[in-house]
Amino acid sequence: MKKYxxxxxxxxxxxxxxxxxxxxxxxxxxxPYETFKEIIYLVCKDIILLDAAYSLKRVLTGGAVSFLIxxxxxxxxxxxxxxxxxxxxxxxxxxxxxxxxxxxxALLIFGIGEVSRIIVIVFGCxxxxxxxxxVGVRNSPKMRVSxxxxxxxxxxxxxxxxxxxxxxxxxxxxxxxxxxxGVIIEVVTxxxxxxxxxxxxxxxxxxxAYNTPExxxxxxxxxxxxxxINKGLILLEDRVIYWRKGI
Numbered sequence: 394m395k396k397y398x399x400x401x402x403x404x405x406x407x408x409x410x411x412x413x414x415x416x417x418x419x420x421x422x423x424x425p426y427e428t429f430k431e432i433i434y435l436v437c438k439d440i441i442l443l444d445a446a447y448s449l450k451r452v453l454t455g456g457a458v459s460f461l462i463x464x465x466x467x468x469x470x471x472x473x474x475x476x477x478x479x480x481x482x483x484x485x486x487x488x489x490x491x492x493x494x495x496x497x498x499a500l501l502i503f504g505i506g507e508v509s510r511i512i513v514i515v516f517g518c519x520x521x522x523x524x525x526x527x528v529g530v531r532n533s534p535k536m537r538v539s540x541x542x543x544x545x546x547x548x549x550x551x552x553x554x555x556x557x558x559x560x561x562x563x564x565x566x567x568x569x570x571x572x573x574x575g576v577i578i579e580v581v582t583x584x585x586x587x588x589x590x591x592x593x594x595x596x597x598x599x600x601x602a603y604n605t606p607e608x609x610x611x612x613x614x615x616x617x618x619x620x621x622i623n624k625g626l627i628l629l630e631d632r633v634i635y636w637r638k639g640i
Contacts, residue, residue: 420605454514496585
């Protein structure tokens with residue numbers, strides 16, 4: 394915790410020095426004091442917390458759906474190598490499509506609402522989780538699988554007691570990467586189509602009003618959401634894959 398506080402304090406110090414030296418127009422870069430004053434105001438008025446709650450809800454919902462789709466599909470693709478080779482080109486094709494470009498199609502089909510934004514998050518995140526899960530399975534040591542089969546384990550026992558545990562590190566990496574992308578997708582979709590609540594919409598409102606302290610406050614909140622999601626998953630990974638500490 395101390396190293397995090399020191400890192401943030403250093404960043405804020407550089408920010409303040411830039412403001413003192415007036416290297417950037419104050420209209421485009423408010424001081425840390427003005428920004429944190431605006432954060433306190435927005436928090437006390439329950440404005441930005443409501444927006445953050447809506448954005449976080451969409452990201453976590455899209456991430457959960459992506460996990461339920463991407464991880465089982467990735468495990469199966471990694472286990473059945475012929476199937477993976479057959480659909481690899483399709484996976485690479487859909488992975489190459491920027492998720493944001495799918496947003497107009499989602500709006501056309503599902504309309505302006507929560508479903509459209511969640512669908513775009515799922516489109517961007519599920520493929521990442523699928524690929525990482527498949528890589529985790531394919532990197533499972535063949536010796537462990539062979540020993541399990543020699544001891545009489547059925548295919549479902551090998552899958553559930555050997556392969557999945559070997560794939561867990563990659564699954565966690567894929568989840569962290571995809572949720573970070575999910576935050577980006579969510580904020581951009583909120584900015585493109587006027588969501589009533591959300592940090593993306595808050596940023597657009599602040600930009601239109603030339604309220605740069607509020608804009609920077611919103612940016613900080615977006616960063617904090619991504620930061621805490623990532624750190625939360627790291628803590629969960631340390632608890633779930635506890636045996637890696639001894640390696």
